[in-house]
Structure formats: C-alpha cells, structure tokens
Amino acid sequence: MVKRTSFEGDVCAVARSLDVIGDWWSLLIIRDALGGVRRFSQFQRSLGAAKNMLASRLKTLVAHGILDIEPAQDGGAHLEYAITDKGRALMPVLAALSQWGREHLFEPGETCSVILDAKTKKPIDKVRVHAKDGRELKADDVVVGRGRAR
Amino acid sequence: MVKRTSFEGDVCAVARSLDVIGDWWSLLIIRDALGGVRRFSQFQRSLGAAKNMLASRLKTLVAHGILDIEPAQDGGAHLEYAITDKGRALMPVLAALSQWGREHLFEPGETCSVILDAKTKKPIDKVRVHAKDGRELKADDVVVGRGRAR
Numbered sequence: 193m194v195k196r197t198s199f200e201g202d203v204c205a206v207a208r209s210l211d212v213i214g215d216w217w218s219l220l221i222i223r224d225a226l227g228g229v230r231r232f233s234q235f236q237r238s239l240g241a242a243k244n245m246l247a248s249r250l251k252t253l254v255a256h257g258i259l260d261i262e263p264a265q266d267g268g269a270h271l272e273y274a275i276t277d278k279g280r281a282l283m284p285v286l287a288a289l290s291q292w293g294r295e296h297l298f299e300p301g302e303t304c305s306v307i308l309d310a311k312t313k314k315p316i317d318k319v320r321v322h323a324k325d326g327r328e329l330k331a332d333d334v335v336v337g338r339g340r341a342r
Numbered sequence: 343m344v345k346r347t348s349f350e351g352d353v354c355a356v357a358r359s360l361d362v363i364g365d366w367w368s369l370l371i372i373r374d375a376l377g378g379v380r381r382f383s384q385f386q387r388s389l390g391a392a393k394n395m396l397a398s399r400l401k402t403l404v405a406h407g408i409l410d411i412e413p414a415q416d417g418g419a420h421l422e423y424a425i426t427d428k429g430r431a432l433m434p435v436l437a438a439l440s441q442w443g444r445e446h447l448f449e450p451g452e453t454c455s456v457i458l459d460a461k462t463k464k465p466i467d468k469v470r471v472h473a474k475d476g477r478e479l480k481a482d483d484v485v486v487g488r489g490r491a492r
Binding site: 206207208209210212214215216219223226227275278280283284285286288289290291292293294295296297298299300303304305306307308309310311312313314315316317319320322323324325326327329332333334335336337338339340342 | 353354355356357358359360362364365366369370373376377425428430431432433434435436437438439440441442443444445446447448449450451452453454455456457458459460461462463464465466467469470471472473474475476477479480481482483484485486487488489490491492
C-alpha cells in the first residue's frame with residue numbers, strides 16, 4: 193500500500209480537504225448520507241463494502257464532524273449516522289463531480305444518475321464558477337493565491 | 343490494502359468519476375496541472391510523492407484523457423504533461439472542494455490557499471448550486487434520479 197503523506201497541516205485547502213474526504217469510499221458514504229441513508233446495513237448494501245472498511249470510514253467521518261451518531265429514528269436499539277451541516281456543505285462538490293462524470297464518462301444515451309431539483313424534478317443547472325462581479329470563470333481564468341481562513 | 347470494487351460501469355456519475363479521479367493523489371496532480379505544472383520533476387517536488395506512484399497516477403490520467411503527453415515546451419528531450427479540456431472541466435470540483443476546506447478545516451485567521459479571479463486577483467465567488475429557474479439549491483433541495491447521458 194502506498195504510504196500516504198498526511199496533508200493535515202497543508203496550507204492548500206484542496207490537499208487538506210482530501211486528507212479528510214479524499215478517500216474514494218468516504219465520498220460515496222457522504223453521497224449516500226446526503227441521499228438519506230442512515231443505517232450501517234444500508235451503507236453496506238449500497239456500497240458493497242467490507243464491514244471493517246465501512247466501520248473505519250464512518251468513524252473517521254464522525255471524528256471530523258461530517259456525520260453525527262444518533263439514536264435510531266424508529267426507536268430501535270441500533271445507532272444511525274446523520275449528515276451534519278459540515279457534511280451538507282459538500283453537496284456542491286458532489287454535484288460538480290456528478291455533472292463532470294455524466295458529461296465525460298458516459299456514452300451518449302447511456303443510463304446515468306442525474307441530480308434533480310427536488311421541487312420540480314428537473315436536472316439542476318450546471319455548477320459554474322463566477323467572479324464576485326458575476327463573470328463566469330473557466331479553468332484558465334483562476335489562479336491560486338494565499339489568504340486567511342474566514 | 344482494501345480491495346477496491348471498480349465502479350466503472352456504475353450508473354452513478356459520482357461513483358464512476360471517483361473511479362477515474364477519486365484517488366487522493368490524482369486530484370492533487372490535477373490541481374497542480376491546472377496551476378501550470380507540466381514536468382514530472384515538478385509534480386514530484388510539489389507532491390512529495392514516490393516516483394513509481396506518481397508515474398502510475400500520471401499514466402492513468404493520460405489513459406483517461408485528463409492529461410496529454412506533449413513534447414517539452416523548451417525544446418528539451420523530456421516529455422511534459424498538459425491538462426486537457428476534460429481535465430480543465432474539473433476546475434469547479436476543485437474550486438468547491440477548496441472553498442469547503444477553507445471554511446471547515448482551517449482555524450480563523452490561519453494561512454490558507456484561496457482561489458482567485460486571475461484578472462482582479464480577488465477571491466472567486468462561492469460556488470453555488472442553482473435550479474434551472476435560478477433558485478439557489480441547498481443539500482436538502484436536491485435528489486438523485488435516473489436519466490440519460492447527454
């Protein structure tokens with residue numbers, strides 16, 4: 193297994209984010225949690241993942257405040273995982289990733305998941321990047337600088 | 343090492359995208375390529391990654407058309423890696439991830455990378471998700487459905 197450097201203290205916000213949620217399984221867990229999955233057995237069925245792997249990823253996401261552990265909604269004895277506001281804030285990342293995949297990794301006409309506006313059941317608008325003055329920015333229109341958090 | 347299921351044929355566009363670029367190192371390579379890094383040695387220095395690991399990730403990204411191999415810009419004998427349009431289209435994913443990290447993984451006032459509008463050198467606007475009619479959508483306002491690619 194490739195030894196991973198930790199980017200926990202990196203000033204790059206992308207690197208530090210990947211340190212927390214860059215794991216391939218973790219993003220799929222967050223996807224499922226955003227979709228309402230709460231029970232260990234549901235995550236397992238959805239992801240086809242081994243129990244120990246899933247348990248370890250859930251534990252990490254709870255430790256980072258992306259998921260919360262809550263009592264079962266039906267009053268049962270098991271615990272459930274609820275997405276937090278910090279986890280909900282990842283929706284634009286997943287929406288942008290889903291749209292990129294749909295555009296670049298599927299054949300025309302192939303069945304594909306689509307993110308829909310819950311109210312109208314129509315596909316959401318394309319996730320775009322804008323300048324503060326409203327101009328749409330493409331990859332060549334942005335640079336990375338240094339600043340302060342919040 | 344956890345055996346990875348391949349999600350290559352998955353209908354979920356997030357799963358299929360992660361199959362290609364979900365690897366932690368791959369996204370950091372794409373980040374660097376978007377920032378203008380082209381040479382193997384530059385990627386290595388930026389990422390602190392082992393040569394064999396970096397070579398294998400670069401090869402995968404070239405195979406998926408996210409990077410192209412090109413002759414050296416200075417006429418030298420080495421090859422360089424250039425980001426393609428397919429790779430450039432990942433900028434909104436990285437921008438959204440960077441903003442999430444800056445907001446949730448840094449202490450207030452801590453030094454942090456910031457994505458800037460190249461023209462004004464001001465931070466870009468927050469990446470937001472909208473419905474086709476312009477309403478801003480939060481995590482609870484979207485659902486995943488099935489559709490067709492393109």
